[in-house]
Amino acid sequence: MSGSMISGLEGRYFMPRHIVLLAICALLAACGPNEVAVKGQFPSPLMNKLPLNVGIWYDESFRTHEFFDEAKGRAESGWIVKTGEAQTQMWDTLLPGMFSNVVHMRGKPEPGQMNQAVDAVLIPHVDELQYAIPTHTNVKVYEIWMRYRFELVTPSGKSLAEWTMTAYGKTPTAFLQSDEAAVNLAAVVALRDAGANFATNFTRVPQVQDWLAQRQKRPAGIAGGTAGNAEGSL
């Protein structure tokens, strides 16, 4: 490395500027934020299905949800945690195990929108995501915390219920485990926790309880309805 030129393959010379360029590229890469696109496997819930025909609508912000945290100082690095794909994967696995029928809506439920006939449409939102890694807390665990907001609406967008729910996931440090892998694992645990929280507490949400009670009071045959005109069908 001390000479001005380094002998390369086939007798050609590898200029030091190439090495400098490579070093600069490596340094620049090291300065970038840590990026995690959360990936995991999510099991289907083992429970009695609720006899409901539920629609699901994911907003663009939910489908492509990502969290960005800028580095606070030179010693720290920024983080981008992309959860959108894993979110939809988890909810698409969970909901069909909870309800007798689940459909993806053609459009966002709102007045005049032609949609499938369902009992209600669930719209999940991720309102907040926080993370902690051992360098932040001096505790030997990686953590992810999320706050969800759910809207339960009619196919024409009338609100039936709205509530928030938190989810938390952590994973211990492990030998030879990178920060990215640990944050991914913590996010998967948080998503599983979100599913567990939702599945076990859905019928305990007061507004949902009221809605379910109203449905039970109605004479048989009224439940269900037509797309775009479902206000009275619930």
Add this chain to the structure above:
Amino acid sequence: MKFATVLRSALLTLALPLTGCVTATVDEMVFNAPVDGIGDASVVILGRRHASDYETEPDFIECVGDHIAARDKAITVVSELDFINALYPWFEPRTAPLYPEDLEKLMQQAPVAQRLAEMRTQYMIWIDGSTIRTDSAGSMTCGIGPGGAGCFGFGTWGNDSDYEATIWDFTNRAEVGRINATASGQSYMPAVVVPIPIIAPVQGTACDSVGDQLLKFLSSEH
């Protein structure tokens, strides 16, 4: 150059069998062990993960399971991940039963009761605890240059393991045993050109201690 190579090889060879010392203590409190082992039923070992400041390591749970399965082939140990996936969402940190009486409520759900019957789970063992680094001292400097690379210095650190295993009898919905294992040890890493790790296998010793005690409980051969 030759001397350095020989020195490195010698140091590496010396380092291989070196391990630090570990002190382990096991407290056992068994209420009702099966006389003839668990027969053809299965056992599942699960880690407690509801504490905020630590988490029972999944690899420790796997280690205890492997320890039992390797020493008594008749015992079927269900993998932790397979079990919690098969019974999702009832064994997540948020929803897992904390007391044997909670199993009764869980079994009222027909799909859960059916799945557990299919798995023939006789005993559920909850392990709670972790291994922590207690102290560390020393310093080490490593460098790289045209002539090679090397380190110089000395480092030492301690590890403490503390685990408690609680055995639940699934059939009777009762706690039938409790084992507590602690282990501590000091690891060293002197470095003269090559770092020589002298690692105290603290977590491994705790795993063996818990595994041996559980074997006495579960196996008719031990």
